[in-house]
Amino acid sequence: MNGTTMNGAANCYEATSASSASSTVAYHHAHFAAYQQNYCYPQAATTTAAMAAHAAHVHMMTKRPSHPCMAADNACWAPMPHKRARRASASLVAECNNRGVLHYESGRYREAMDAFRRAHRMATSASAYSASEAAADVSGNASRRCRSMSFFSDCSFASSSAAAYEQQQQRLHASQSQGGWPTVDPAALAVTYESAPSQHEQIQSEYEYQQGGPQQQQPQRSEYDEGIHSFGGTLRIDGGAVDGVEEAEGAKAYLIPPVLHNMGRVYHQWGRNEEALDLYNRSLTRLDQLGLKETTTGIIDAAAVRLACLHGIGQIHYSKGDHSSALDAYAVALSLSRAAYGEASLDAAACMNCIGVLRYHMPASEGAAGSSSGEDGSSSDGNGGDALDCFRSSLRVRRQILGADHPDVGTTWNNLGRVHFQRSEYDAALSAYAEALRVRRLSCGPRHVDVAATTFNIGQAYHQTGRSDEAMECYEAFAAIVRATFGRDHRDLAIVTTCIGQLHHEAKRYEEALASYGEALRVARAALGSDHPEVAITLNKLGNLHYERGDMDAALEIYGQGLRVETAVLDPRNPNIVVTLTNIAEIYRQREEYAEAHGLYVRAL
Incomplete structure (x- = not known):
């Protein structure tokens, strides 16, 4: 992404201060920049363009006569008064929610939570909103955003350097000295970080200030991809569908369940599992109150929201070691996915894989507590038979829909091999692992950590069958990838070195x-x-x-x-x-x- 595109995004945002026609141009310009990247947001530029689109759209919808301007003394923007007041519309709720989704996809979880909370406040509030209040709710702290955008404008992202960082710091300290909000955009800092090694400590400090405190260290990865996190994102709201029922009584109520889920997903990402569970359950309760099961209202896909909450609940119980509660959640999700999308749907296949993972990990005594047997995960034969059935069903659907070389297919093959290994069926395990390794090398690359995981599994099967030289080759290959990916002091390196x-x-x-x-x-x-x-x-x-x-x-x-x-x-x-x-x-x-x-x-x- 070059500097021209970034400055174009910044100028696009500034254009919202002009007339409604200028806002319209800014809106389409920014959306064009975002869609050029197919709505993938690894680059700060694309996300910024999308944010500009949302800001411009809000000003158009609220019919704001003029955009507040930035005073020469760096004072904060003040909303212009507006004579008419109305309730925050469903469209504004959708815009705010989708802005949070963009933040979440960019890894800016605090900003995402702010946006989701504002969307929830607008959706549940019975008070009248002025147009300026509604716009402020969607765009957040206007002065903070203006200063963030000014940093984007001032820096050349095509040749970001330590000098660019120093320029940002001068603007920052000038703002602080005049009583302004001391904000440096994390995206700008991230780009500068790559080309200013000597400033790493200071840049990290500024980023932590922006995020509201030091970032928690992520725990070391203890499990490789089992497919248990098949759903881990936030939910967008279809703005077009909302526009069609904008004036319908109670239209905003249908937007509350996906917003609650999205707030829960951010807490889930932060590791605040109890708060995430509460929000997932509140979302499900709201759907029940609205009488929505696997139906679609025209505004939201109720089945998709319900499935997302059930997956989140299952993931949290699984991470806590509460396999029985996780199994209950995934069993309900499986029934729902079959009813809403069909027996041979990808949603049903994902649930089957998750149930298989749980059956693989659950001891026979725990699994025997189920009331019936079969692929719905309600019981276990104590020897991995139910897990095998689940993985085989998931594999059949995924291969049919996704093709034989999809990463999810490779994950299911790997899971299937683990069950065979657990049952001491080493030849069958090696056969499944070989297919998993082929798919993962093809779809993920030869140095991917999941390629390493399957290589280790093959080594264990060789070890158990007395093929020590081949086992050693696999263990050493696994160790090389882990060392290169996670460093020399990772727990997985300790495990394989013991082997x-x-x-x-x-x-x-x-x-x-x-x-x-x-x-x-x-x-x-x-x-x-x-x-x-x-x-x-x-x-x-x-x-x-x-x-x-x-x-x-x-x-x-x-x-x-x-x-x-x-x-x-x-x-x-x-x-x-x-x-x-x-x-x-x-x-x-x-x-x-x-x-x-x-x-x-x-x-x-």
Whole structure:
């Protein structure tokens, strides 16, 4: 994206200060710039153009006689008075919601939440809005937006540099000295960040100020794509459909459920799961109150809103380990998707995959609580049979609609392979993994993390069938991708390094095994902390290695470290603690220290 396009977007926004005709030109100009990118918004320029479109559209709809101007002393914009007042229209609610969607897609979640909250306030408010109040609700803090746009105008994005950043800083401090709002647009900072390495710390500080505080560190990725997050976006409202029923009594009420969902999705993104759950459930309650099941009102697709909420609820319960509640949500979603879109729809296939993932993870005792059996996920045979049925059904539909080389097809193949592996059907697992690897390499590229995940899975199947050399190749390929993608201190690197150490251990290559276990332990502690179950697992393997080498003192010391971690983080009845106690007791027995051995055996009972 070049500087001309960016400045064009900025000028487009400024054009809204002119007449209604100028606003119309600005509206179409900005929308043209946005649609040139097919409504994909990785670049700040495209999103800015779309924002300009929304701002211009709002001023046209509210018939505002003139746009407030910026005073020479940098004072904030003040809305122009307007003689007529009316309720905020459904169109304004839709515009504000869709502006939030643009922010969300650009990763600007605070701005997205602001927009969704304003949309909700307009949709639920019974008070009269003046045109200027409605416009302010959609466009937010006008002075903040003006200053953000001025930074876009002043900087050359074709050749952004440290000098451009300094220019922004001068404008920022000038604004602060005159009492203005100290805002630097994050998009401008992000572009400058790439070409001004020496300013990284300062730029990050400015960005955190803009976002309202330091950004929370994202947790390390512990699971690769299982397809459980098949829906993770926000919902747009069709402006054309809203325009057709603008004056209908209660039209705004139909817009509340998607807005509530969108607010929940932002909280979900932030990891504030309880607030997200509340909003998802409130959205479903609103749909029930409106009498909307899988019907379409002409304004919203009620089935789509309901499915989005159910997916969000299922995802949160799954992340909390509450598989039973997640299964309930996805079972309802499956019934709804079949009723609304058909048995062989992609929505139904996505639900089937999610139910399969849950069945794969659920223990037999938990799955047996269901009341019936079958593909609706209501029970489990305790050996992965239901999960297999779910994945096979999902795979059949996805291949038919998406083709054999789609990423979702590759994900389903990988899930299918995991169930076969869980059932010790290693040949079938290898066959499914091979197809998953082919699809993922083709659709994602050879260095993608999901390619790495399938490669690791293949390595495990080779390991279990005694094909150690092929397993080693797979583990090392996985480690290379993880190291390049996540760095040298990621938990997945600790896991695969432990697996490599185990291969050396089984082949009696003790020195190589010792080095691998030692590195795995270092990485696990760096990634997870000293008191973590995975640290205890590595310590136990390292203790076994010392025991087999005959170094009982070293084995006793390592087993002791592992026991301390296990007792700190695991339930006292966990079988891992029993194994470690027994190992330590055996060393004391061999030393003929029977009193110590007896005490440990008693603890293990």
